Amino acid sequence: MSSAPAAAGRATETVRVKDSHYDAVIIGAGMSGLAAGIRLAHFGRKVCILERHNAPGGLNSFYSLGGRRYDVGLHAMTNYVPPGVKGTPLGKLLRQLRIDRDEFALRPQRQSRIAFPDCALRFTNDFAVLDGEVASRFPAQADGWRRLVQAVRAFDDVALDARPESARAVVARYLDDPLLTDMIFCPVMYYGSAQERDMDFAQFVIMFKALYLEGFARPLEGVRVIIRVLLDKFRQAGGERRMKCGVARIVADGGRAARLVLDDGTEITADHVLSSIGRPETLRLCEPASAATDAGTPGELSFIETISVFNRQPAEWGWGEDTIVFFNDQPRFEYARAEGPVDVRSGVICLPNNFDFGDERLPEGIFRVTCLANYARWANLPEEEYRAEKRRWFEAAVRSARRFLPPVDDATLAAAQVATDMFTPRTIRKFTGHLNGAIYGAPHKVRDGRTHLANLYLCGTDQGFLGIVGAMLSGISMANYHVLQGKGG
Amino acid sequence: MTKEDCKKLVIDIIADIAPDEDLSAIKPDVRLRDQLQLDSMDFLDIVMELRKRHNIEVPEADYMHLASLESCAEYLTPKFQAKA
Numbered sequence: 001m002s003s004a005p006a007a008a009g010r011a012t013e014t015v016r017v018k019d020s021h022y023d024a025v026i027i028g029a030g031m032s033g034l035a036a037g038i039r040l041a042h043f044g045r046k047v048c049i050l051e052r053h054n055a056p057g058g059l060n061s062f063y064s065l066g067g068r069r070y071d072v073g074l075h076a077m078t079n080y081v082p083p084g085v086k087g088t089p090l091g092k093l094l095r096q097l098r099i100d101r102d103e104f105a106l107r108p109q110r111q112s113r114i115a116f117p118d119c120a121l122r123f124t125n126d127f128a129v130l131d132g133e134v135a136s137r138f139p140a141q142a143d144g145w146r147r148l149v150q151a152v153r154a155f156d157d158v159a160l161d162a163r164p165e166s167a168r169a170v171v172a173r174y175l176d177d178p179l180l181t182d183m184i185f186c187p188v189m190y191y192g193s194a195q196e197r198d199m200d201f202a203q204f205v206i207m208f209k210a211l212y213l214e215g216f217a218r219p220l221e222g223v224r225v226i227i228r229v230l231l232d233k234f235r236q237a238g239g240e241r242r243m244k245c246g247v248a249r250i251v252a253d254g255g256r257a258a259r260l261v262l263d264d265g266t267e268i269t270a271d272h273v274l275s276s277i278g279r280p281e282t283l284r285l286c287e288p289a290s291a292a293t294d295a296g297t298p299g300e301l302s303f304i305e306t307i308s309v310f311n312r313q314p315a316e317w318g319w320g321e322d323t324i325v326f327f328n329d330q331p332r333f334e335y336a337r338a339e340g341p342v343d344v345r346s347g348v349i350c351l352p353n354n355f356d357f358g359d360e361r362l363p364e365g366i367f368r369v370t371c372l373a374n375y376a377r378w379a380n381l382p383e384e385e386y387r388a389e390k391r392r393w394f395e396a397a398v399r400s401a402r403r404f405l406p407p408v409d410d411a412t413l414a415a416a417q418v419a420t421d422m423f424t425p426r427t428i429r430k431f432t433g434h435l436n437g438a439i440y441g442a443p444h445k446v447r448d449g450r451t452h453l454a455n456l457y458l459c460g461t462d463q464g465f466l467g468i469v470g471a472m473l474s475g476i477s478m479a480n481y482h483v484l485q486g487k488g489g
Numbered sequence: 490m491t492k493e494d495c496k497k498l499v500i501d502i503i504a505d506i507a508p509d510e511d512l513s514a515i516k517p518d519v520r521l522r523d524q525l526q527l528d529s530m531d532f533l534d535i536v537m538e539l540r541k542r543h544n545i546e547v548p549e550a551d552y553m554h555l556a557s558l559e560s561c562a563e564y565l566t567p568k569f570q571a572k573a
Contacts, residue, residue, distance in 0.1 A: 043537050086509065086526040095507055096530060480533060485549075 030058020032460030036475030041237035052246030076216035125215030167204035192466035276460035299438030310365030454489020
């Protein structure tokens with residue numbers, strides 16, 4: 001409880017800055033920022049989301065090019081469970097944001113595949129399929145596998161105080177076949193690990209559940225549907241959003257974020273500040289920098305993604321079964337920063353046409369390939385060289401990925417191809433602000449979201465709930481914990 | 490405000506928080522957690538909605554009083570009456 005003089009002082013201050021003072025300011029209009037904003041606005045807080053770009057969505061966004069609409073980021077929404085299944089992250093997030101599940105119009109995947117040399121494991125939204133595949137390909141591992149699944153199911157992955165533990169070390173207690181271990185890790189890492197070669201077991205559990213025990217889905221029209229729903233909820237709840245409005249500095253005073261200086265020089269104040277832009281990225285905005293806090297090590301893992309658009313459906317040449325394929329051509333799978341500009345030895349194929357859209361279908365065929373890349377090798381290329389490298393690695397990534405799909409001759413694909421696009425680590429840096437173009441942020445996650453400033457918290461990527469459902473839950477959890485439950489400063 | 494009115498208001502809130510739950514046959518004396526899929530996030534929302542809609546404050550130390558519909562009514566009805 002405030003003493004009377006302190007309360008009076010605060011009231012005076014509120015009056016002085018009333019036009020630009022908020023109960024909460026959220027930096028970044030990505031999935032986590034929007035979700036946090038909806039929670040706070042719904043419960044009557046005066047909240048403003050500041051977004052440096054003109055498009056919302058952050059890492060998961062969409063754009064138009066040459067009259068075509070593209071998605072970026074989202075291959076599939078993870079954590080999909082059919083209607084009626086309760087107590088999973090998707091259900092929690094729908095409830096917390098007061099979203100009717102029909103609003104997301106999710107359509108389930110057909111099947112996905114983990115394709116390694118001489119071995120493949122299929123998985124679908126029915127866990128029994130993967131379970132059966134593991135039992136038949138790796139009979140000697142069946143018992144360990146069953147115990148691993150039990151351990152994953154029993155683990156409290158959303159605890160805010162979990163101690164970090166090596167997922168490789170934990171999984172090794174259950175599985176001793178390196179091929180099976182690598183195959184299970186491959187999708188889990190590609191869809192969320194900010195750490196090279198290993199990950200925190202809590203993060204492994206989040207992704208294992210999200211991918212294998214739950215599953216993949218997407219709306220026919222892609223990620224824009226989800227973002228549109230979030231924007232509508234936020235607006236209806238009375239939230240304010242300022243686009244093309246980045247935060248240049250967070251000015252600290254007395255251990256608190258006292259005010260925010262925007263890119264255009266204007267200043268605003270807030271009782272609470274939630275930052276979704278990443279831990280090192282957030283700490284770099286703070287001045288003075290805290291001597292007690294390290295600046296945070298940025299992540300190293302970046303990616304390229306190619307997009308090929310065809311005027312035919314991929315099913316016409318036999319690519320109609322797989323929704324997502326995680327491939328690797330090496331004896332051991334290595335999830336690490338590429339040494340060259342791109343590492344095409346492994347990657348992820350996404351064929352968005354192969355969700356079960358019922359009677360509907362996407363108007364064009366789309367084929368996306370994602371591979372690990374090296375930010376430094378792209379960052380400073382002169383424009384002409386950058387374009388040449390993009391062409392070169394586009395070709396290499398597509399060729400590598402095609403080895404894991406039914407064969408189609410080059411001429412057939414070339415004749416059907418009507419457009420291409422590609423993002424590189426440089427694109428990611430530009431649109432998300434993540435240092436090193438690190439999609440999944442810094443390797444060190446801060447579960448309780450706290451920073452060195454009492455009223456500044458992290459949400460999103462560097463808080464550490466993964467995937468887009470995880471990102472939204474991160475925003476929800478941090479808004480609940482620090483602001484609505486009053487655990488913050 | 491009777492205890493029955495109070496129970497209705499609580500059910501209205503749960504219906505909005507958890508539209509996927511069947512609330513037609515809730516047993517008033519059984520813990521809500523034991524008959525519905527409600528987790529701590531949902532209970533936080535019951536508290537938040539009580540404040541938002543009815544200006545009723547439930548301090549964290551009193552959350553246990555929201556365990557069942559009956560205990561909700563027992564605890565909340567005097568608070569509603571104090572407002573009237």
